[in-house]
Structures are given as C-alpha cells and as structure tokens.
Amino acid sequence: MKVTYNWLKDFVDITLKPEALADKLTMAGLEVKAIDAFDDDFVFEIEITSNRPDWLSVIGIAREIAAITGKKLKIAKTRRTMDEGRRTKDDGRWTVTIEDKAACPFYSARIIRDVKVEPSPTWMVKRLQAIGLRPVNNIVDITNYVLFTTGQPLHAFDVDKINSHHVTASPRHQRKIIVRRARNTEEIITIDGVIRRLTPEILVIADEKNPIAIAGIMGGEETEVHGSTRNILLESAYFSPLVTRGASRLLGISSDSSYRFERSVDKASVVENSDYAAKLIITHAGGELGELYKAGSPKTQKKIITFNVSSVKRLLGQEIALSKVKSIFKALEFKVAASGKNVLKIEVPAFRQDVTSEIDVIEEVCRIAGYDTIPLSIPAIKLSALQEDLLLTIQEKIRETLMGVGAHEVITYSLVSEESLRKARVSLASVIRLQNPLSMEQEVLRPTLLWGLLTSLRCNVESGSRKCSFFEIGDCFNQGVEFRALGLIADGRELLEVKGIVELLLEKLGLCGVEFFNSMNASYKEGQTAGIRIGDKEIGTIGRVKEEILADCKIDLANIIAAELNLENLKPFVNFQKIYGGLPIYPSVTRDISLVINEGIVYQKIVGAIDALSLENLEHIRYKGLYRSEEIGKGKKSLTLSLEFRSPERTLTDAEVNAYLEEIIRKLSLELQAVIR
Amino acid sequence: MSFDFTALEEEARQKIAQAQDAALLEALRIQYLGRKGLLAEITAIIPTLPLEARPEYGKNANLLKNKLNQLLEARARQIKEDATALFEQFDFTLPGAIPQAGTAHPIAQTVKEISDIFTKLGFVIAEGPEVETEFNNFTGLNIPLDHPARDAFDTFYIKSPSHQVTRSPEKEKNRFLLRSHTSPVQIRVMKKHKPPLAVIVPGKVYRPDAVDASHSFMFHQIEGFLVDEDVKFSDLKGILSVLAKKLFSRNIKMRFRPHFFPFTEPSAEVDISCILCKSHQVTKSQGHQEKRCSVCGGKGWLEIMGCGMIHPNVFANVGYPKGAYTGFAFGMGVDRIAMLKYGINDIRLFYENDLRFLRQF
Numbered sequence A: 001m002k003v004t005y006n007w008l009k010d011f012v013d014i015t016l017k018p019e020a021l022a023d024k025l026t027m028a029g030l031e032v033k034a035i036d037a038f039d040d041d042f043v044f045e046i047e048i049t050s051n052r053p054d055w056l057s058v059i060g061i062a063r064e065i066a067a068i069t070g071k072k073l074k075i076a077k078t079r080r081t082m083d084e085g086r087r088t089k090d091d092g093r094w095t096v097t098i099e100d101k102a103a104c105p106f107y108s109a110r111i112i113r114d115v116k117v118e119p120s121p122t123w124m125v126k127r128l129q130a131i132g133l134r135p136v137n138n139i140v141d142i143t144n145y146v147l148f149t150t151g152q153p154l155h156a157f158d159v160d161k162i163n164s165h166h167v168t169a170s171p172r173h174q175r176k177i178i179v180r181r182a183r184n185t186e187e188i189i190t191i192d193g194v195i196r197r198l199t200p201e202i203l204v205i206a207d208e209k210n211p212i213a214i215a216g217i218m219g220g221e222e223t224e225v226h227g228s229t230r231n232i233l234l235e236s237a238y239f240s241p242l243v244t245r246g247a248s249r250l251l252g253i254s255s256d257s258s259y260r261f262e263r264s265v266d267k268a269s270v271v272e273n274s275d276y277a278a279k280l281i282i283t284h285a286g287g288e289l290g291e292l293y294k295a296g297s298p299k300t301q302k303k304i305i306t307f308n309v310s311s312v313k314r315l316l317g318q319e320i321a322l323s324k325v326k327s328i329f330k331a332l333e334f335k336v337a338a339s340g341k342n343v344l345k346i347e348v349p350a351f352r353q354d355v356t357s358e359i360d361v362i363e364e365v366c367r368i369a370g371y372d373t374i375p376l377s378i379p380a381i382k383l384s385a386l387q388e389d390l391l392l393t394i395q396e397k398i399r400e401t402l403m404g405v406g407a408h409e410v411i412t413y414s415l416v417s418e419e420s421l422r423k424a425r426v427s428l429a430s431v432i433r434l435q436n437p438l439s440m441e442q443e444v445l446r447p448t449l450l451w452g453l454l455t456s457l458r459c460n461v462e463s464g465s466r467k468c469s470f471f472e473i474g475d476c477f478n479q480g481v482e483f484r485a486l487g488l489i490a491d492g493r494e495l496l497e498v499k500g501i502v503e504l505l506l507e508k509l510g511l512c513g514v515e516f517f518n519s520m521n522a523s524y525k526e527g528q529t530a531g532i533r534i535g536d537k538e539i540g541t542i543g544r545v546k547e548e549i550l551a552d553c554k555i556d557l558a559n560i561i562a563a564e565l566n567l568e569n570l571k572p573f574v575n576f577q578k579i580y581g582g583l584p585i586y587p588s589v590t591r592d593i594s595l596v597i598n599e600g601i602v603y604q605k606i607v608g609a610i611d612a613l614s615l616e617n618l619e620h621i622r623y624k625g626l627y628r629s630e631e632i633g634k635g636k637k638s639l640t641l642s643l644e645f646r647s648p649e650r651t652l653t654d655a656e657v658n659a660y661l662e663e664i665i666r667k668l669s670l671e672l673q674a675v676i677r
Numbered sequence B: 001m002s003f004d005f006t007a008l009e010e011e012a013r014q015k016i017a018q019a020q021d022a023a024l025l026e027a028l029r030i031q032y033l034g035r036k037g038l039l040a041e042i043t044a045i046i047p048t049l050p051l052e053a054r055p056e057y058g059k060n061a062n063l064l065k066n067k068l069n070q071l072l073e074a075r076a077r078q079i080k081e082d083a084t085a086l087f088e089q090f091d092f093t094l095p096g097a098i099p100q101a102g103t104a105h106p107i108a109q110t111v112k113e114i115s116d117i118f119t120k121l122g123f124v125i126a127e128g129p130e131v132e133t134e135f136n137n138f139t140g141l142n143i144p145l146d147h148p149a150r151d152a153f154d155t156f157y158i159k160s161p162s163h164q165v166t167r168s169p170e171k172e173k174n175r176f177l178l179r180s181h182t183s184p185v186q187i188r189v190m191k192k193h194k195p196p197l198a199v200i201v202p203g204k205v206y207r208p209d210a211v212d213a214s215h216s217f218m219f220h221q222i223e224g225f226l227v228d229e230d231v232k233f234s235d236l237k238g239i240l241s242v243l244a245k246k247l248f249s250r251n252i253k254m255r256f257r258p259h260f261f262p263f264t265e266p267s268a269e270v271d272i273s274c275i276l277c278k279s280h281q282v283t284k285s286q287g288h289q290e291k292r293c294s295v296c297g298g299k300g301w302l303e304i305m306g307c308g309m310i311h312p313n314v315f316a317n318v319g320y321p322k323g324a325y326t327g328f329a330f331g332m333g334v335d336r337i338a339m340l341k342y343g344i345n346d347i348r349l350f351y352e353n354d355l356r357f358l359r360q361f
C-alpha cells in the first residue's frame, strides 16, 4: 500500500517529519518499507497485514496516525453525504437485482448525468502518479482516488452503453442491473482488451443479456467510460472476499479493487464512499446528481466486547492505566462505556472486522501503548510433561561418530523427480506424490536418501573433491509412511571399510545381534549388497552402487559404496547404558592360523564353528585376511584368523594354547574340510 | 714471584681450543677470570713488585685478560655453531598434514546452536512429521478455511488421499500436505500433554516458491513455545532477548513490531540491529544516498522472527479449558539466521553441499 504524506495530512494534522512518522507507523504494526520523495511530497510504501483491510486506505492510516500521535481525525470536513439525487430525464427506471446474496450482500448504483469527461485536475493527477497509478480521465481517476482514500473500490459504467445491444422498446423500459453468477458459455472483454471466459465460480454484473463487469475485479470494455461518455452509473458494493479471491485466482487477475474485496471492505460505508465520489465527480466533471439504487443490505451486526482491563496485566506483564485504555479506544473510534470496576464495554466500529473478542481488544491496547512499554522478564521454566524422543540422541550420536570418521553431513531436497528415482533404480510403485508440484523436478517425496547423496557426490566430483564420504539424516517417505533415515555414501573406501563404519555406528548405539545378509537391491551391484537386520527387523542396506547408476548420474567414478539405515526401525534396539567391565589382569596369547577352505564357506560359518566349541579362554577371533591363488587351487580360498586366548585366573601356558588350537583345527577340518597351511 | 705472560697465553689458547662444550668452557673461564682465578692471582702480587716494574706488569696483565676474554667468546660461538650443525632442524614452516575431519552441515550447526540455548533454559526438543494434516497445519492454528495460505499457491498438498501418510496412528479426516511451518507441532504436543510445556521444535518446512538466491521450496524453521498458568508477553521479550544476545552478540539491539499471525495475539515481528552496518536509522531516501548496507538495505534493522502470545482459539482447539493457560510461541527461519550469521548470500548453497562451502563452517 502506497500513501503520500500530504494526502494523509488531508485527514490528520501531522507535525512529525516523514522519517519519524514512518518509525511511529512501523512500531504500530504498519511497517514502512520505504519512503521516496515525489515532487513536494513523500510516498510511503507500507506493508499492510492481512487482518487490517481498513488500513488499505489513506483514511484508515490517518486514523492510526491520529491514535498514535494524539491528534484528531478530520473526516467529516472532507466527506459529505449526498442527498437522494434527482431524476431529470425520463430515461427509464433502473432495477438492481442481486441473485446471489452470499456473494454480494449489498449493491448500490448512483446515476450521474451530463458529466464532462476530461483530464483530472493537476493535484489529483500528481497524487495518483505518486502512488504509481496512470491517470486516465476525471471519472476513472476519481473512482481510483476514492478507492485509495477510503478503501472502497468503485466502478463507473457508461450508462448509455448498458443494454445498448437491444433497442429500447419504450422510453419507460425497465433497465436492469443484475448481480449474478456467470454462465458457463459466457465471455467478456475486460478493459484491458482481453477476452475472458467465465464460469459459475465467477460473479458478474450483468445487464439484461450480458455480463458488463467481473464483480469486484475488472470492468468490461464495452461499458467503459471514455471521452464521449455523458451519463454514468457509479457502482459501490460489497462483494464476498471468498468469491472475489476465487474468481481473481481463476482468471489470473489481481487489481487494486479485487485486493480490497478479497480482504473485505467496510460494508457500512459503501454508500457514504459512493457519495464522496459523486461529490468529487460533480465538482470536477460537472453533471447532475441522479438517483441512487440499492439492493441488499449494508447492515452489520453491532459488536460489543466486555473487556476486563486487569487481563492486560496478566497477559502483558505490564499494567496500563484505565484512563489510557479509554483514550486509546476513543482515538480508534471505538465506543467505550464503563461497566463495573475495571470492566469496559467496547463497541467495535463496523470498519474493524478484525476485532471480535477480548484478546483483539487487548492487542489494540498493547499496540497503541507501544510494545516497547512492555518490560523484559525471565519466566520460571518448569519441567515439561513431554519427554524428548530417543531419535534426537540417536541422531546426535550418529553425527558425532560419522564426523569422527571424516564424513561430511549434507542436506538435500526431500522433493525429487521421477526421472531421478528411475536413474537411481528406485521403485516408483509406492512413492508419495505431490498434488501441486512446482515442476517435474520436485514431484515425488523421496523414498530414499540415495539420490540426494549421489547429487552431493556429483557436485563435489565436478568441483574437484575426491575420496570423500557424505551422510544425510532426514525423513523419507514410502508406502504411506514417513520415517527418519540415515544415508552414507563413500568414494575411495572399500566395502569392508564402509561396513566397518556402519558397525562402529551400530556399536555406538548399543545395538546387539546385528546381522548382515546377502540380498538383492535394484540400486546396488548384484552379489555386492546386503541387508542389515536385528532379529527379524530389517534396519538397513549396504552395498556397492551399480555402475549404470553412476553413469546415468554422470558421476565419473567407480567403486562407490553406500549404506542406508532406517532409524525408526533400529530405535527400539538402541541401548545407551554402559557398564564398566574391568580390565584384564593376566597377559593374553595370540596365535594366527591360516586355513584353506572352499569358496562357499563364509567367515561367519568358521567363527560359528569355533564358537560352538565354547572354549572358555578364547577371548577374541579376529579376521586378518583373505587370499586366493593358483597354488591354493580353484574354488578355494585361504583365510587367516588371529585367535587371542586369555584366562582371568592365570597366565596361559604354551601347551594349553596349543591344545586349544588343535581342538579348533580338528573341528574345522572335520566339519568344514578346512586345511591348515 | 713472577709470571710468563706469553707462556700463560699459549697454554690458555690450547686449553680453550680443546674445550668441547659450554660447561667445560665455563670452567675454564672461572679458572682464568674468576674471582679466585689466574688473573686474580696475577694482579694480587702487584703491590709486592718494585714501583718501576708495576706499570709494565699491569699493562701485560690487562692485555692477557683481554686476550683470554676474546678467546673464550670466540670458542663459545664456535661450540654453539657446532652444536646446531649436529642436529637436523625441523622445518616448522612446512604445512601440517591436517587429518580428513568430517563436518556438520551449517544448518544442522545452527539448529544445534539455537536448540542448545533453549535446552539450557529448560526447554525440551520435539519434532513432528513433515507430511501433516490440514487440521494441524491450519485449522488447529486458528487459520480460517478461506485463508490464502491454504491455497495450492502457498502449500504443497499430497496427491493420493488413499495413501494416508502417518507416523503416528492418529488420523485426521482431511487432506494431507507438506507442513508449511513447524507450528503444527504445537498442536501435536498440546493435544497430548498438559502444561507446563517449554518446547523447541526444529524441522524442515515446504512452500511452493520458485528457487532463487533467497527462496527455496524447502527450508528449515525453529519453533518454540512456553505454556503455563501465567506466561506473559514480558516473558516472551525476556526469553527472546536472551536468544538474540547469545546467538549474535551481547550488544545486539532488539525491537518488537506489532504484526499479525492467526495463531498468536498480540503478535510481533522481531528485528535485531543490523549485524553488518550497526546503524539504526530509518531509510533516508531524500537526495543522494550513501552506499546502502548490503545486509539491511540501509534500514539498520533485520527481521529475524515472528512471535506472539498463543491465541485463545488455539488453546480451545487442543482442548485446554478456557482461560486456564497462557503461553507464547515464536518461530524463525534457520536458513535465514545462518545466512545472516555467516554472511551467506545464496540459500541454494545449503542444498548443493559443495565441500568447499561445507568446510567453511
């Protein structure tokens, strides 16, 4: 909303300089975004909050200035209600009909005859130009001038163009203005020369046959006021905010008029503001005031709010004197009456549709008294009934651990394209989609973090960073469920290394009984991917990303390892409790053994077989290496293990350890045909 | 008794030349020049000499003393040089081999920094789902059905209503959407728990904005609220000034401007004094302008959050008895705060994850 300093001065005495006034307005909730000098005036650009349509006018802002500076509002002098007007020519009676009272509760039409359409007076042209409007002619300019002064959008029709398409049968013909819904097949050419297709969602002003204006949004070209116009019909009405907004969005038209109707205009002042315009027209365009036709009712319900002044202190932490409260409301044109000790009855003026309950009244007191009058205090904060979700601690632990191994945290978009998921070989079968995506790039809620991690990797490969690991913690969406996930991607690390990072992570979370099992996953290379589970709960995936995916993503790398964990699924198994287990007293003895085994025998099988012996002094089994060669033979592999023995009671002798080894070797050769090298 | 100065000098020369370290050299210095050293002995006999021999003798003694000093000093220098030549000197001007340390995302760091300030004050962190019900995102928060924020222009809606997205089993009989703010978590928490509640809510939010340097369809917010029997606007001002001082600086100035939000009343927008130009004057638009501050545009103030006293209708919507509680709520954009704090000029940098960017935090 733009207003000028001098325009405001028509309605309130201002002694403050423009900058000081801007500051006052800003601190009262009318944020002044900019002040620009224009000729001998200053233009204020003010951001008006959606709850205050009354501020979308010079008078509304002047009223606020009066209240915050303690000056009187000078409205009565400037505006004067006009009389009924006269019918000087027998050019037929008009009827105004409203078909949809919900969409238009009140409509008024004033006839003014014999106007002279010409350029507006210089002062008016200057003001309109100052706020960025293009002057047209005196009639149109006055409707705009009154719109900005009062907040009431007006429209002037050329009377002689209404119903012009059929020859008036008799001079006493009933001429009609109908406020109705548009019909599906109807069209109108608006004043901007565009043909608009109409639908029943759109409210129109029509004559007997055709729409002549889109209600509250834009007039029609046909009935537009132009140089040769002599008689006009001045429309002033109240159109429903919802209907206006719907039509405005449907048609893609937003005008100064629709902007105000969308936020609601002051129904009670519809006629008064029309009279103000009529007066200006007669002053500046001559002509004779004709009759005023009305349909519907401008009545609004009287609102009286009981206000216990002591509630101000309870809510603000600062008392505001009763006398001050009273003067604030008087300045804002509310009626105030005492109703018992510290209780006021406040009558809300019709233009303040935002004030409906005691809290609104408190806000007004607070706003005009100034937020800076409220002191600062620190409340006693009691323990909340709400307990923090374990997920938060899990996330912190993960972040800490992964940063410790040199990984970088990333945040990527949760909205992705179908195309990207296809590239990442992610199934689209049960993804969740947006109803109204901005573009195809952001159509789907990500079911996995993999794509985002790949894009981070690509960005860094392009900028020359190699051998980096990235992780993301964020929500994923699939099969109707939103879940928190962790994703990790690594360049320049071997599969076992990444598995080690995952194992470290799971250990930090206190997870026991974690199992990696070979599985299939469309995004990972066959035979190189595993599921991760605890019991029968699947908690994640790890594997080597398919080379095709890297190629499709234009990532010039091979050997990318990724892992994903579903934090929601592993949460029930997390255990942060730690108990100190003591330190060993006696030294341990470590022996390495190398076994030649068949390809098909996995490490876990060997460990399982050794574990089955339940050797009481076998403390650790460690993997040392795997080795294949011609010498060993096809279909065979050599596995080296490191076995650590320790007794809690004494130092073990060589003989004892040898006996253990023999037992282990015997078992492995018997059960798994292992051969010691 | 007399001394052969030439012989003495020759002997000393040899001994000094043979001294291998500073300690031995010091011993020699004491032996010759110390209080009870050779030179002391030499000068001690002067009174016993015949008068005519004394000047010549004294002159020679002095020459010897000077000579010894010279020899000792020269040798000391030599020893020092030899010593350094023996070791290989480490070149500490070489750059250290910095280990590949990981980094936390600047948004996550900012979230943590803000959360930590509040948890120290006794607030508890809560999160909520990003896919929300229309009730929690709008209706519960006193945002009327005809409010423009509900339009598809301002909120992302989820496509298939058959795919009801839930994290918790509670279901709403209305549309699902991507939450446009973190405030629905207020509704979730208050529906489940009675006050006292002091809660801080970080999370992602979504709005259909085309991406540019200052807009993103996905960004982060932190929401906070305090509800109890007697929470006041002055408490809101107090708590938020603690935040501003801790997050930015002790000298930061703050102002509360009246504003409008459907879920709080009275509502305010909070400005802090510009962290770059530190000027507090309103724009001067007359005449020629000095170069405007790139951060605040010359206004001297930066808007950092919205806040207010929780609207009675919100309490009614979560089933709290009328008039039983008061509370405040506030919300801020984490991306914006991080941009201000670190001087980042493009929001997209947060989501590109270029290491050259990430490593700077």
Ligand SMILES: [Zn+2]
Pocket: B274, B275, B276, B277, B278, B279, B293, B294, B295, B296, B297, B298, B299, B300, B301
């Ligand atoms: Zn600045």
